[in-house]
Amino acid sequence: MLKLKKIAILTLTATLLLSSNAVTFADEFDDKIQQQTEKISTLENDQKVAQATLNTLEQQIGEIEADVKQVFAEKTTEEEKLNKTNLEIADLKIAIEKRNNQLSEQARDVQLNQTSSNLLEIVLGSDSISEAFGRAIAVTTIVHANNEIIEKQKSDQDKLEELVIESEKRIKLIEEKSQLLKEKQEALVAARLDQEVAINELESMIATEKEQKELYEAQKIEAEKKREAELKAIAEQKAKEEAARQAQAEQQAKEAAQQANNQVTIQTQNKEDSSNITINHSEPASPTSPSTSSGWGLPVSNIFVSSTFGWRSNPWGTGAADLHDGIDLVGSSGTPIYASRAGTVVEVSYHSSAGNHVIIDHGDGYYSYYLHLSSFSVSVGQSVSQGTVVGGMGTTGNSTGVHLHFGVSTSLWSNFVDPAPLLGI
Template sequence: MFSPVLSIQADEYDDKIQAQTEKISTLENEQTAAENALSALETQISKTEAEVDELFAKKTQEEERLNELNSEIADLKVAIEKRNQQLKEQARDVQVNQLNNSVVEAILTADSLNEAVGRAMAVTTLVNANNEIIEKQQVDQAKLEELSLEAQEKLATIEQQSQLLQEKQESLVEARLDQEVAINELQSMITTEKKQKATFEAQKEEAIRKREAQLKAIAAQKAKDEAARIAAAEQLAAQQEAAKTATKKVETQPAVSNTSVADVPNNNTTPTTETVTPPVQESSPVTSSGWGLPVSSVSVSSPYGWRANPWGNGPSEFHEGIDLVGASGTSIYASKAGTVATTGYDASAGNYVIINHGDGYYSYYLHLSSFAVSTGQSVGQGSLVGGMGTTGGSTGVHLHFGIATSGNWSGFVDPAPLLGI
């Protein structure tokens, strides 16, 4: 960029001044161009940050709606179970295959015509009431299926937005690294001494090296996460297939001989099939410290301790847990027996569960896609807590698992030694 240093001689003094003036003019022009490029980078970064904020707001809205759907689904399941119990209790009182005989007997043994009519109407009222219950069951079952489908669509939307958010964050990280390179270029251009220029050029090369190393690390981590996600998805698919096989075996078993009210021939009713859910698998193994793994397949994407800001727009941060990656919906288990201290949603933690183990320790489960427990519930080691997700401040499907000596988001310790990983 610079011409060689001219010899300082009296008869060449005017030439030296002219050469220095031209050098300064060239540097000023290059400095202006570099500042314009830097300003363009700042504008690009501001635009990307705005897009990230907008995506995060939309993602939060979808997560709140998903929680509402899950609550409605839970209420419907309770209502349906109560009606099922009511039908079973009524079936024990009136056997359907004896209904016609019961009506005839009621009429024949009556002391008067009024008493006979009253008995017949009582039996008929009971049958009509059962039919109304069955019709309500059908309506609620249809609504349950509709809400479940909408919940699945919301979850898919959240995961899609999380993927977009991750791509935006990676773009933001790359833009900021490019900005550092541009700053070093600017510093190298405004220096007038070769030694200073060499120093800044070395800094530029170091920034480029760090940029390439960080981008390579990001790509490697992304590949690792994708491999873990695929493995977890395959394992989940195998578990679901095993559950379907178990359900089919239950459905093909001979029906119970006792006849229920639902056996009454009626054109307004539709037979329903009861689905049997297979037992929850417990996490294993249990370490010598008494803690079990919260997932059946362990793949750590971010350990406990200091790490680079995953959003790419701030200083390093202290990670108060470990991140375990997997497929969306992967079962999350209680690492130790205890009582659910609280469940809830937070813009940063997403859907979370905190369990009090009664021995001075609490375990934290963050970014869940769904809940399988409620506040105050007692759980055993290996009990299902919820499904793996990417709710809250998350750029990909994973479980943030933490262990602390307090239930107030403080006193965290490294969970890895306790889990034996």
């Protein structure tokens, strides 16, 4: 009973280890998901800041564009004024040129007529002194009027030229301002484009991090499903082992009861028979006879299979499927383990996984394996016959309870085959 309790404790420990590992595994995914959430939150905040900066740039660009339009409108107005002034200047130059020609002719005539003789002739030719005086005044008036016209034309021309210079200066200033505004506008547009690129990069990063988060969430779900499947498989394996042990216990109880009945019968016969009866108290015969036509015998007296040959969930909860390269037969610690066939012992050793183990070479290409033994009864190089005790059942090595791992292969430690058909089970 104590041994069965120990087996149960070991099995429970393995289950708890699996649960602990599974929970830790799930927690790791929770941590990764939380980290992704924080990354996404940080990137989204950066995106908001970048978008706010972009909005500010858009507003500044809009203001600059309005200023540029205003400056261009002013420049257009000044250019129109300049063109109008240039037309006026052109017209005025033509008029001035004509007046200059006319004044030149008049001035020439006046100069020619202003000689003493001519002036005297004009005075003398007058009918009266008043007429002579009037003629002299008229000539003087004409010359004076022409001089005023010339001065006025000159003044107008100077003024127009000043207007042209002023207008040209204003246009130059407007052009310089336009150039500065254009450069500022280009800088803002470049900044906006950079900001848009940054926002696109952030959006791409956010999308990537979200995909990674979804991947972790999917992996977590898959890990939880796998954990549940592994826990279920271990529970089923545990139940199977428990059923096998229960069947073994029942078989042992039945055999003990039968042995007690046999003892009572023998004692009764001893009392009734006055003659001396010799009773054979030898151990039950080992399974030296093959169970099947294959020639293989049973490695234990009573067969209780807890795990068959083939793929199964790792009993230690590693999360991977393992190829179980033999069959597990449960029993109590120290149960005799028999050589399934005659052969030569080629290995008697200990391994962290196989525990105490014995390997027999049967000479026909087959090897038999006896793992997790509590003790050895043979040595390397020893020839054994079918049914020879090779050791006692145990739980050494990578084992969760007392049992025999029995295997058969066609090469040493490789090419394992299912031993169940060879044993007829």
